[in-house]
Amino acid sequence: MTAAGVARPSRLDRATWYYRRLRAMDGAEVAHRLGEAVKRRVSRLERAGWAAFDRGDGPLPALTPLDGALAAMPPGLLAALRDAARSATSEGMSLLGQTWRGARGTARFHLDPPTGGYWPREAYCFDIDYRTERRLGDVKYVWELNRLQYLQPAAAVAAHDGNEALAGFCLSEIETWIEANPPFLGVNWASGIELALRVVSILVVLGFIGPERVPQALRRKIRSCLAAHAYWLARYPSRHSSANNHLVAEAGALFLLGTLWPELGIFGEAEAARALLTQQVEHQFHADGVGAEQSPTYAAFTLEWYLLCLAVGERSGRPFAESVGERLAAAGTFLRAITDEGGHLPRIGDDDEGRVLATAPWPDANYASSVLGALAAFRNKPELAPPVVRPALRDLYFGPAAPGVGREGALHFSQGGYSVFRRTIAGRRTLMAMDHGPLGHLSIAAHGHADALAVWLHIDDQPVLVDAGTYLYHSGREWRDRLRGTALHNTLTLDERDQSRVAGPFNWGQRAKCNLIAWKGDGEETYVRAGHDGYLASHGLMHERHLVAHGRGFTLHDILRAASSEAETEPCPFVEISFLIHPDLDVRTDGANAIVLRGEEPLLRIVGGELGLEMFKGSTNPARGWYSDHFGSIRPAPQLVFHPSDASARRFAIEIEVLPRRAPRQGAAGRETEAPA
Incomplete structure (x- = not known):
């Protein structure tokens, strides 16, 4: 040392x-x-110093x-x-x-x-x-x-x-x-x-x-x-x-x-x-x-x-x-x-x-x-x-720009691999994006994360479901790998393995490849369905995710498809479906359900149905519940991790329900107060 x-x-x-x-x-x-x-x-x-580049005086x-x-x-x-x-x-x-x-x-x-x-x-x-x-x-x-x-x-x-x-x-x-x-x-x-x-x-x-x-x-x-x-x-x-x-x-x-x-x-x-x-x-x-x-x-x-x-x-x-x-x-x-x-x-x-x-x-x-x-x-x-x-x-x-006006609707970016859903739900502005594109640029994909089929969600301009961030580059070492890894992103993980294999601080080895299966951008329900092969070599399984945007919020369907008859009979892997919550928000859990709050105001309900639920915050073993606000900074953040109670299950559904603002009610003295959630 x-x-x-x-x-x-x-x-x-x-x-x-x-x-x-x-x-x-x-x-x-x-x-x-x-x-x-x-x-x-x-x-x-070439040790000539500045003299080698002397251009004399001039403009x-x-x-x-x-x-x-x-x-x-x-x-x-x-x-x-x-x-x-x-x-x-x-x-x-x-x-x-x-x-x-x-x-x-x-x-x-x-x-x-x-x-x-x-x-x-x-x-x-x-x-x-x-x-x-x-x-x-x-x-x-x-x-x-x-x-x-x-x-x-x-x-x-x-x-x-x-x-x-x-x-x-x-x-x-x-x-x-x-x-x-x-x-x-x-x-x-x-x-x-x-x-x-x-x-x-x-x-x-x-x-x-x-x-x-x-x-x-x-x-x-x-x-x-x-x-x-x-x-x-x-x-x-x-x-x-x-x-x-x-x-x-x-x-x-x-x-x-x-x-x-x-x-x-x-x-x-x-x-x-x-x-x-x-x-x-x-x-x-x-x-x-x-x-x-x-x-x-x-x-x-x-x-x-x-x-x-x-x-x-x-x-x-x-x-x-x-x-x-x-x-x-x-x-x-x-x-x-x-x-x-x-x-x-x-x-x-x-x-x-x-x-x-x-x-x-x-x-x-x-x-x-x-x-x-x-x-x-x-x-x-x-x-x-x-x-x-x-x-x-x-x-x-x-030149200065005048403020623009946003438009609601579903948008699809096929080459870059993102689907974006902007709509008002329960009186709240929501923005959800899902990644179904490449890992990154060129052969090293230097700045990409192992986040295939991950989702991000903002509600009333508040980031709610977030990426873990960066923290450090060259000196980050294991933290660099963790924050780029799959487990700290809002997607599905098998046996705590990354979808794509880290090969250095700015390098990736084996990469998950995504494919778009279906897209619908109009109507009351809009959706995207995509898959990736990141677990094909290790588990013989393809991961598919079907994201549906509707009047109550969003529904996620995750499916693990066996690529061969041999994979059908293999022991089922340990499945985790994660949601990293912005650290400025609070989370309350009840069984397989979770409420996300901003202060005392409920924003979101996440319902796991038959799934089990754990919450982590600042855990090092396993490394869960971390968020980097900016370079060089890291702090604990709530992370919800759903997993099946049935080890043979390969289809999972999670409801993400946007909650309406609390309606004001009249207090005893005629003052407006908030109704309880």
Whole structure:
């Protein structure tokens, strides 16, 4: 054990990671990775520092807001930006739930807040094994600070208020970062997406403060810094199984730099980035608009990158092809379909709170709906606007959106694999979604969860049936596996096994494949029926789920079908049908029935009929009843687990009944009180 109480990574850890990663690669990717390994060895010898990227003095690129947007900021947005600016300049700024205390100057850009340790500063970036590092916390913490996004709101306030001291702080932070991170040493050069987001932050700061106000000596440093970023991004692109949001971010940064700064001389790279973004939009978003990574927040993140590039392309006089905008509009259609009238989306799959433009350094629970609003404003599609519009920094680049109006009905997204049911039941607005799509994107499905046939439910804009969330990435280890696993999702589990096999923190081995069986989207009763083969190899069984939406709520029918006569005679597995409840809600159980309450107000009744029922909350053996509000945070949550009393049963029905609001009644003194449930 180390002084920090965490074991060092073993050779076995590293070997296991590489073995599993290689198994996900085809021949073309193996060849690409071998070539990349050779380039990394060559680059290790390039120790020329910033001097190798010196471009002399000259103009700086900048991302400028829309004309007049800064002066026309609504008071609420200005107040939020000022709060964020105060946080950025205060002692102990917090990001991702961690606080940076004690470190000053260049040292803090390598600080690991959970342990108080420091990431190596002088080591070649690709020699730092951050994936299996056990002495320090999750690498995302140090990367979050080094994205420099906390400077974006500060620079906006400096420009609006004419605050020279605050503008000086922003420029000083950039200069300190440059001094702390010579190319290509330290963990802050190890991941292209981190470079890409840092490029945007620097361009945003320059756009608010004005490149002409940067002192000559610093101007030369920033030019060198951006040139080094462009070089490293072009040299080590994410390809093949890594061609997800990372690829979009890297290509986006190269496009922005090449377009906004022609003097940099990367016109070829910028044009290649434009072509790549144009081609990739059909891979990042299915034709029906569902994000290929099976995570609404990652879809919003990718969408925000595209919007920024499209805006710069238009303003430079070379817009992207209309087909790109059309696919983004399709993405907006799906995000709007799963947005409740309070502006909340079900948290499906991974969510690490990534964003491109940051209003504040703390978590933004409405990030996806904010990006949806930016899309609606930029593409002039008011039908895509979310029902609740909260002012955000991105409004200064894409324009503000007016609140939209939601529509009830059943919607079906066949390529991405979701069915969505929006209706008023018992006087309450309800939104239920069911997943019958792929696990995730590309051969590693990095950000997907083992949630085939899972359901999510919101009632009156309150998330009720929820995904367990993310918690941690690289340092999460067994918790990373648990929160991605089937048992913490609202679906059926056999013998406590995952439908899809975990093969690493961002990798999957055997995957469950879903198929749509039937769909009905109109009439009093609407429904979807789908199945998956995740338990075919292990149990010889297919899981089918039939979800019916009706006037009282929803009915779930789960069926286990034997794939062969041999499977028919096999001993029946241990069946669990789970429902994870949002931790802000309470649950009362009575036999096989459960009531879900918000305070004293009953929202939902779940009836298991002949099934047995257990409730867990914060259990570690088995791991049940956990929920991650945001990255780095986890807390107990009620989880209902139904199981058959008849071990031979293979058909199960569960009623999910939405309960009406309590009717007021007159109290003894004539005052209105609530009738008892």
